[in-house]
Amino acid sequence: MEKVLVTGGFGFIGSHIVEKLVHHNYEVAVYDNLSTGSINNVHSKGLAFFDSVEDEGALEKAMKTFKPDFVIHQAAQISVQNSVSNITNDARINIIGSTNIIKLSQKYGVKKIIFASSAAVYGNSKIMPIPVSHPTHPLSPYGVSKQTAEEYLKLAKELYDIDYVILRYSNVYGPRQTVSGEGGVISIFINHVMQEEQSVIYGDGLQTRDFIYVDDVASANLQALKYNGSGTFNISSSTCTSINEVFSKIQSIGKQNVSPIYQPAKDGDLKESLLCNKKSIQKLDWQPIYSLEKGLTNTYDYYLKQKDSILPSGKEPTSVLK
Ligand SMILES: NC(=O)c1ccc[n+]([C@@H]2O[C@H](COP(=O)([O-])OP(=O)(O)OC[C@H]3O[C@@H](n4cnc5c(N)ncnc54)[C@H](O)[C@@H]3O)[C@@H](O)[C@H]2O)c1
Structure with a gap:
């Protein structure tokens, strides 16, 4: 049985990865300091270590x-805004945490590291959808820390022959996402719609995002384990959806029609974000299988069951791009 250590395995995306690995008969251990994750996210009997990657x-x-x-x-x-307000903390967790993983992977004979990167490494691009070969130009400390970790992984392949697979996620959504993390615009809208409260949309709502369902992201991580060699991939639906569109889909699932409030766009909010997933489909033997409607319905049903445990409404959505 192959063994996989999942750091952040009690978080939103990590917990879905852990479930899928267990289902596919991997032996799994989780390493997570529970700063944003919860042990309730995972019902696996594997080992767990409650410490920080730093x-x-x-x-x-x-x-x-x-x-x-x-x-x-x-x-x-994971927060772009926190990375701006506390650049050192972001670097400590996202850069030093990653170099610790690399150093100890070399020492303990790990064959491959799969890394959760982000569309934030690209910054603004005129080319849409953004291919994985596009130059990186991050616009936040978060984007820089993700890009830096990517560079260390590539170096580790050269120096120590540890394989890596870098997965640059677009906007991930699905069950267990908290509204406090960025990219949580869908969980925030669902929360408001369920409580029949007004949502806030920044700008005209015509800005588009590339939403990908969390189960598809977990599948990509499994395919990355099986991938022969090292590489970098975009993990996205390659479909652009406007914020207005996603809001109205959630309203129709929730059978509610309270109009949203429009407020001025936030500084730095991108007009469009779309990643090309062609290389992932060709080389990773992966493809997203959830339509936005199916993913939103699953997510809505999840929050309906969890109604008491979601955060209080009235929280403002933050920037939706990470
Ligand atoms: N959610 C998205 O849309 C999105 C988009 C792009 C990239 N990502 C990346 O995907 C990964 C997972 O994000 P998520 O949305 O599931 O967030 P999350 O906050 O739900 O998960 C992060 C997990 O890591 C744990 N953690 C945080 N700091 C730690 C530390 N110092 N030591 C040990 N554990 C620590 C948290 O407790 C949590 O369980 C992150 O690397 C994030 O940057 C997410």
């Missing part, structure tokens, strides 16, 4: 105990 000593203990064949590295500081 803590090299604690990470070494986990590596030594579990001896993983693969590491799927999801743990991160």
Whole structure:
């Protein structure tokens, strides 16, 4: 049985990856400091280590105990806004955390590291959809820390022959996403619609995003384990949907029609974000299988069941791009 250590495995995306790995008979351990994740997200009996990726000593203990064949590295500081207000914290978690993973992967014979990167590495682009070969030009410390971790992974392949697969996610949505993380615009809208409250849309709502359902992202991580060699891939639906459109789809699922409030666009909010997933479909033997309607319905049903545990409404949506 192959062993996989999932950092951030108690978080939104990580928990779906853990479930899928267990389902496919991998032996899984989770490494997560629970800063935003929750143990309730995962019902697996595997090992769990409740420490930070910044803590090299604690990470070494986990590596030594579990001896993983693969590491799927999801743990991160995920907020663009927090990366701007606390650049050092972002760098500590996202850069030092990643170099710790690389260093100890080399020491303990890990075959491959799968890394959760982001569309944020591209910054603004005139070319849409953005191919994975497009130059990177991050516009936030978060984008820089993701790009830096990518560079270290490529170097580790050169220096130590550790394979890597970098997965640049677009806007991920689905069950277990909290409204506090960015990219949580769908969970925020669902929360408002369920409570029959007004949602806030920044700008004219015509700005578009490339939404990808979390189960499709988890499948991409599994395919990355099987991929022969190293590479970088966009994980996206390659479909652009406007914020107005996503809001009205959620309203029709929730059978509610309270009009949203429009407020001025936020600084730096991109007009369009769309990633090309062609290479992933060709080389990873992966493709997104959830339509937006199906994914939104699943997500809505999940929040309906969790009604009491979601965050209070009235929270403003933050920027939807990570
Ligand atoms: N959600 C998106 O739309 C999106 C888009 C692009 C990239 N990503 C990336 O995907 C990954 C997962 O994001 P998510 O949306 O599931 O967020 P999340 O906050 O739900 O998950 C992050 C997990 O990592 C854990 N964690 C945070 N800091 C840690 C630390 N220092 N040490 C150990 N564990 C730590 C948290 O407790 C949480 O369980 C992140 O790397 C994020 O940057 C997410």
